[in-house]
Amino acid sequence: MLLAVPARAQQAAGEATTPEAAAVKICSGCHGMQLVTDTPRDWDAWHDTVQKMIDRGARGTPEEFDLVMDFLFQNVTPVDVNHADRGLPGVVFVPNYFRPQFQKHRGAVCGGVELLVTDREAFRSYRTGVELLAAIHRLWPDGFAWRAAPYEFVADIPAIDLLTGGPECRQAIESGAGLEDWLATWGEDERQFRAERREVLLYPEADE
Numbered sequence: 001m002l003l004a005v006p007a008r009a010q011q012a013a014g015e016a017t018t019p020e021a022a023a024v025k026i027c028s029g030c031h032g033m034q035l036v037t038d039t040p041r042d043w044d045a046w047h048d049t050v051q052k053m054i055d056r057g058a059r060g061t062p063e064e065f066d067l068v069m070d071f072l073f074q075n076v077t078p079v080d081v082n083h084a085d086r087g088l089p090g091v092v093f094v095p096n097y098f099r100p101q102f103q104k105h106r107g108a109v110c111g112g113v114e115l116l117v118t119d120r121e122a123f124r125s126y127r128t129g130v131e132l133l134a135a136i137h138r139l140w141p142d143g144f145a146w147r148a149a150p151y152e153f154v155a156d157i158p159a160i161d162l163l164t165g166g167p168e169c170r171q172a173i174e175s176g177a178g179l180e181d182w183l184a185t186w187g188e189d190e191r192q193f194r195a196e197r198r199e200v201l202l203y204p205e206a207d208e
């Protein structure tokens, strides 16, 4: 027989269980919380700062420090992903972090965003993908690189150009000009494609 013990019952007395409680408990011991909330920084910088505070004597369980990172990432980062309004329909971005068990970042805590599709009819997966690329390039230009290895046996055209159908997407992102001009060309392409495929559809499209 298995005996299920609720996780909470195993927690040490007084252990903080919410991001805010953990941050207040661990980070307001030596200075006020205002020092923490006044200085937004990104994931890596918070990671370094918290390590510095541990060196100075900040103490808590690993779970509590995970919660502290949650708090910092959700409340004190310069990038508020949901309010960096690109008008992307049907999706919200939720801060998240995890420790991969395999491949190149194995064992390291990685921060990122989780995409939650809230309306599958409205969601534009491809547009969301290229917007993400543009945002990552803008936020972390130094760590950004396009895939340079041959893609699908094609070596003389960058993989991203093959995937997006031409150099427009890559050039818009690299130049910092933004995606607007390129996006503006999609409507006509989409209209043509819809017309072209109409005769092979088994069921009519809802909006036709």
Ligand code: HEC
Residues within 6 Å of the ligand: 026, 027, 028, 029, 030, 031, 035, 036, 039, 049, 050, 052, 053, 056, 057, 058, 059, 068
């Ligand atoms: C054991 C004492 C102690 C605890 C606990 C502590 N700090 Fe600090 N913290 C300090 C000291 C001392 C300074 C000022 C020295 C400095 O600025 O280098 C400081 C400064 C800071 C600063 C401003 C300086 C900087 O590096 O940007 C930030 C931000 C900060 N702490 C964040 C935190 C966070 C987040 C936590 C919780 C994980 C925390 N601190 C917990 C001792 C502590």
